[in-house]
Amino acid sequence: MDVGVGTLRTDVLVIGCGIAGATAALRLSREEDLHVTVITGAQEPKETSTYYAQGGIIYRGLDDSAELLAEDIIRVGDGLNSEEAVAVLCEEGPSLLRRMLIEELEVPFDAQPSGGWHLTLEGAQSTARILHVADATGRAIEERLLSALLSRPNVELLSGYTAVDLLTPAHHATDRRAVYEPLSCCGAYVLQQQSGKVVSCMAQATVVATGGVGQIYLHTTNPPTARGDGLAMAHRAGARVINAEYVQFHPTAFYDRYAPRFLISEAVRGEGARLVTEAGEPFMQRYDPEWVDLAPRDVVSRSIHREMLATGAKCVYLDLASYMTADRIRERFPNIYKQCLDYGVDVTTELIPVVPAAHYCCGGIWVDHFGRSSVKNLYAVGEVSCTGVHGANRLASSGLLEGLVWGWRAGRDIVDRFHGGLETPSVDIPPWYDEDLTEKADPALIVQDMTTIRHIMWNYVGLIRSKKRLERAIDDLSSLEKEIEKFYRTTRLTDGLVGLRHAVQAALIVGGAAWENKESRGCHFRED
Numbered sequence: 001m002d003v004g005v006g007t008l009r010t011d012v013l014v015i016g017c018g019i020a021g022a023t024a025a026l027r028l029s030r031e032e033d034l035h036v037t038v039i040t041g042a043q044e045p046k047e048t049s050t051y052y053a054q055g056g057i058i059y060r061g062l063d064d065s066a067e068l069l070a071e072d073i074i075r076v077g078d079g080l081n082s083e084e085a086v087a088v089l090c091e092e093g094p095s096l097l098r099r100m101l102i103e104e105l106e107v108p109f110d111a112q113p114s115g116g117w118h119l120t121l122e123g124a125q126s127t128a129r130i131l132h133v134a135d136a137t138g139r140a141i142e143e144r145l146l147s148a149l150l151s152r153p154n155v156e157l158l159s160g161y162t163a164v165d166l167l168t169p170a171h172h173a174t175d176r177r178a179v180y181e182p183l184s185c186c187g188a189y190v191l192q193q194q195s196g197k198v199v200s201c202m203a204q205a206t207v208v209a210t211g212g213v214g215q216i217y218l219h220t221t222n223p224p225t226a227r228g229d230g231l232a233m234a235h236r237a238g239a240r241v242i243n244a245e246y247v248q249f250h251p252t253a254f255y256d257r258y259a260p261r262f263l264i265s266e267a268v269r270g271e272g273a274r275l276v277t278e279a280g281e282p283f284m285q286r287y288d289p290e291w292v293d294l295a296p297r298d299v300v301s302r303s304i305h306r307e308m309l310a311t312g313a314k315c316v317y318l319d320l321a322s323y324m325t326a327d328r329i330r331e332r333f334p335n336i337y338k339q340c341l342d343y344g345v346d347v348t349t350e351l352i353p354v355v356p357a358a359h360y361c362c363g364g365i366w367v368d369h370f371g372r373s374s375v376k377n378l379y380a381v382g383e384v385s386c387t388g389v390h391g392a393n394r395l396a397s398s399g400l401l402e403g404l405v406w407g408w409r410a411g412r413d414i415v416d417r418f419h420g421g422l423e424t425p426s427v428d429i430p431p432w433y434d435e436d437l438t439e440k441a442d443p444a445l446i447v448q449d450m451t452t453i454r455h456i457m458w459n460y461v462g463l464i465r466s467k468k469r470l471e472r473a474i475d476d477l478s479s480l481e482k483e484i485e486k487f488y489r490t491t492r493l494t495d496g497l498v499g500l501r502h503a504v505q506a507a508l509i510v511g512g513a514a515w516e517n518k519e520s521r522g523c524h525f526r527e528d
Helices: 019-029 066-076 083-104 137-150 176-180 229-237 266-270 297-311 326-332 334-342 398-419 443-460 467-490 495-516
Strands: 002-004 007-015 036-040 155-159 161-166 187-192 197-208 247-254 274-276 316-319 352-361 364-366 378-380
Touching: 007 019, 007 187, 019 036, 019 137, 019 155, 019 197, 019 398, 036 161, 036 197, 066 083, 083 137, 083 398, 137 155, 137 398, 161 197, 161 229, 161 495, 197 229, 197 398, 229 364, 229 378, 229 495, 247 266, 247 297, 274 297, 297 316, 297 352, 326 334, 378 398, 443 467, 443 495, 467 495
Parallel strands: 007 036, 007 197, 036 155, 197 378
Antiparallel strands: 002 007, 161 187, 187 197, 247 352, 274 316, 316 352
């Protein structure tokens, strides 16, 4: 990477290093003449949604097929899926997983004592097809991906670098005649957190892999970086965004007033656990007699929400101890066992308190089958994108597989375009100017505004929505956005301030999409 005054130059910029971004970078790194720069706002590169994925990743069951998997995905997605995208995932996913994760990276997936992989069942899956590494599958995958990335001489991984804005000639070029050209992307303005300086990172192709929007909600299973950064930046750049209203809530996040909302994997129910009241009474049969505790996530989440409203309870419970021996629990779910024990709950003998939490955004930046967005030279992969695979609701453990497939495809497409002569405009982008900004960001204001966003989204754009709630959300968020924008324009940047601006705009994107869509479908449910 060539470094000029306030400028970084690279062939490909990848923003984010979860399974999708890391896979794209690894595919690109096979071309020795390409330089790849991967940035992440986290201080530790592993701090991604991938790292915290517990349950597993879809593979191929014993009596499974691409057609059967496609049926499950489309049924859960309420028929709003792109059938072409689903076919790509189902036909290419398992074989790519075998080649890359099993054979090349040697991810230590759990095996049966008698031989073969241990495949488990999760919600709305018609057969056991989930590969896992105990209850820390994402951690094992992410660690192997990062290890491979760090071994590649033509990949530079920069942590503590926050993407501020995507660079587009139409918006940023010194030659204002660039506004007449089709929208294209040539990199990003990037904040070096330690120095507080913003640099221009110029790239011939840019891959956005920033993850989801969970942090705009009060309760979420997502890491702190999931603020909607990529969604907001792409929207400002003019990229097409679709299906943003379909935010999936995971039914079971650990509940304690003083604890973070860490995930209690769906695999716990896949192994037999039941959702129960405080008195230990199962209740899901009243809401979904067919699938009961293994109904699709949106159904289970709303059922828990209604049960809590009906009883006035602050949470419901998972009963695992009645259905699995203590030794088996510690073997199968060692991390869940340890995390719960840290907060005083022994899952081998006690009920686990749980509530729904924002988990996965099924919509995002529109992309084609190769991760190409509507903006030239801008790709999006993973949760920040919308391939059409998930439709109105995501099938359990399909997100990691989608990230793997589209990360690989985007990387391959960029390589093909480089070999075929990638068309990139010669453009002069001015350096970031903030010399006249003397005001320092007040962390208290940032925390308060983020808290306001999270309460608005949870109460008005959450599990159950209505016209009045959504109108209130849009009014409140629009007013808040104006204040945040004033704050942003007069204050020296920090990661928190950049994230706050991204978050309020992502919240407006989600709220606006929910208001426009009056049809209840999948994880977008309107009571009116």
